Amino acid sequence: MSVPWSVGMFQTAGIMGAWQLPENTSTDFLDLQHWIDMARSLDAAGVDFLFFADDYGYPLIDGRLPAQALRSGLNFPRADPMAIIPALAAVTERLGLVVTLSTTVEKPPMIARRMATLDHLTKGRIGWNIVTGAGQIASARLFGDQLVPHDERYAIADEHVALTLRLWQECWDDDGLVVDRARNLYADPDRVREIHHHGSHFRADGILTTPPGPQRTPVLFQAGASAPGRELAAKYAEGVFIAAEVPAMRAQIADIRRRAEAYGRDPQSIKCLVAGTFRVGESEQAARVLQQRTEAVRTLADAAAQYAFFTGLDLSRMDPDRPLDATANLTDAGRTNVERFLGPGAPTVRQILEEFQRNSVMGSPLIGDPAQVVDQAEEVIGETGADGFLVQPDAFGTFTDFTTMVLPEMHRRGLVRAALPGTTLRERFSGRPRLAADHPGVTAHTTVPALV
Template sequence: MKPYVLAGFQMIGLNGMIGASWLDPDDTSVAFTDLDYWIGIARQLDDAGFDFLFFADSYGFPGLDGEPLAATVREGRSIPQADPVTVVSALAAATRDLGYVVTASTTVEKPAALARRFATLDHFTKGRIGWNIVTGSQGATAASLMGEEVTPHDLRYDKADDYLELCLKLWESSWRTDAVVADRASGVWADPEGVRSISHDGPFHQAKGILNVPPSPQRTPLLVQAGTSGRGCEYAGRNAEVVFVAGGPHEVVARRVQNIRDAAVAAGRPADSITIVAGVMFLVAPTEEEAIAKHERMLSLSSYDGAAAIFAGNTGVDLLQFDQDAPLPHDLSTELGLSNLQRYLGTAEQPGPLVREIVDDFRRTGLNGSVFVGTPEQVADETEAFVAATGVDGFLVQPNVVPATYDDFIGLLLPELRARGLVRESRADSADPGAPATTLRERLFPGAGAHLPDTHYGAALRWS
């Protein structure tokens, strides 16, 4: 078995994927506006050998009809949330190997602006940057904030296809590989014959000009995506190198994983060209009783109204407006977080869970869908069973209390996983701790090179 891919999950705000865990006296996330707080987290994950730190983000907020929901404001859940791009350069300077995946939407700004920012970050991180492509997290409130209408779900992905293709042209086609000369003797910084304007006349985006940033270590950042609806899988199959899926029952996750791999094959790519990581919360302790106590403490800070508010912000569906003792209509749909709604829908023949059961499940598992609770040996067993049953390649470690969640994962669980050969060594424990750092793409796909693989359609755009 190849080593698990391990990533830490964060957003620039109060911590707590499930409940308002900032209320826990051991949690330090109230310091989220202090840069030193983020440097500490990044160094901890870097020293432990994590592959990357994933930053979720949205311009929107949990709300309905453009108004924030009181429970989320009161409990500090997804409100506040600051911009993660602003911290990445500082974190990269403080770490050596850890990659950084930053969420950015294809519905908020022009493609050329985003392409320029990520090319710059790829330079400043020495090739350790990835882009988590979203088409509209908390899309209703984000659209309202930007003075726009909500774009229908599948149309957002059509626009995102065009958006990414334009970005790829800027990253891959604007500069020839050997264009930069930097020759003081001749006074030539770059060969004019090696820099050219790209032209894009797509169905949604148009552009003509150059990317005013020379080729970066990866040229294109690592491409990450998280949608698992039918159209989301199709998008992932064509575009993504890494896909983040929610946890949940083994059979549900396995079906999503297979759908993504099938979509890659349908797009003319190998099934294993996409690395898939599942979002899971790990509550680990020396004894089972202590782990259960941590779980109970977490749930005590997770309210029914707060869970319903987060669900509403993600899906646009206010569960509190339905009969709590009946299932949701099986044909209910949304133009927002469709995957999280479909997670709870039944059929005409087999109704789904009661609404109160949905809220309670969401209160217990949140957006991630899986919580592993137990001793290091028990949780390691659970990871092995999960990977064997679902086919995922690793885990996005979602936090409860910071830094305690990471302290326990690193101090208690990682030694057990390493003893079983399930995760790679940290740099400090490796046979060659002085080996040069690699790009994020090379770290996740050893031997494949720093640039997009030839099987990705974007590679054909490269001007070499």
């Protein structure tokens, strides 16, 4: 736990909040101006970063997209957030930009090159959210691939990140790019080198052709809280996104920090951000009315389709009066939202559906006037040991309620920084320009002979 808190903002390149409400503007997500306006206002508000979740997958039940997912716009449709990022970099000065790329779908040199390019274009404000893929069943089908079993996806992710880090950390020295016209020397052959990686899942002999940007390696985030997900976070993440009930989040954070210590990392160097919904109004009454309007547009059928997206499980076919079967956790889709509902005092299937109808994956909202929601936020941070929030969009798909009502109250209490230090995302997020000295991207670094 640390003060000041880090504050990031959650989006997808799709519809957000309760799109059925007339005030919701997220239906403009295919209009670049929608994103430009949002990024500008977040830049002015001084939050740490704007984050885009992403996935090639979508809800799938019995091998088909359920009609309900289309009707209600559930994790469908989606655009590609990577295409939006450069435009946002051009109209903002301080805002960090964090984007998701899956280690199951993308190959290491592709991620390394795109992220290194974006590190330049954003002037060191880019971050990578490492995931193995929530909607992996639909994604594998779309790509014509076999569904890779859950734990193997994480083994692939581990090797993927190790290789991608080598491409960022080892191929170029800081002074490899010379651009000396008098000496006719563009890049120095003594300061650029091949890496060689021959692993179980990847093989690479070559060079990342993009020179390092201001951060060299983008800030590394991770999301996916199953046991192997927490292991991946403990090894590589600088920031982790979590969403669950408070006791579960406390346990997840403690577990990630414990595992990080076993990797020789400072456990406090991993910042854990709670995915928080701030349902705020000028008065508690106004906030409750907004919450009711938001809940009213979601049905139990919506909840079932969305649960299927995250877990591959069809709750609508299960006995509503019993808890999930313990074997549910053998699913080869995401497991965070299965593990979350197992164990002592486990809810029934009906209760899980009702929880998903209200809050989907994000846990209970903080509801009230600005002072009340910030009181609740302080409690969540105190009880979980988290380091800040990944703020969900409001009911209208934007962050206006947060930036105009909640953030000023956080500032008044000294919970967030008055001014952002440094210029890069990593400087602001963790106070250092590059990966920490105990990060495996640095400790695993071996000096490789340069080109001759």
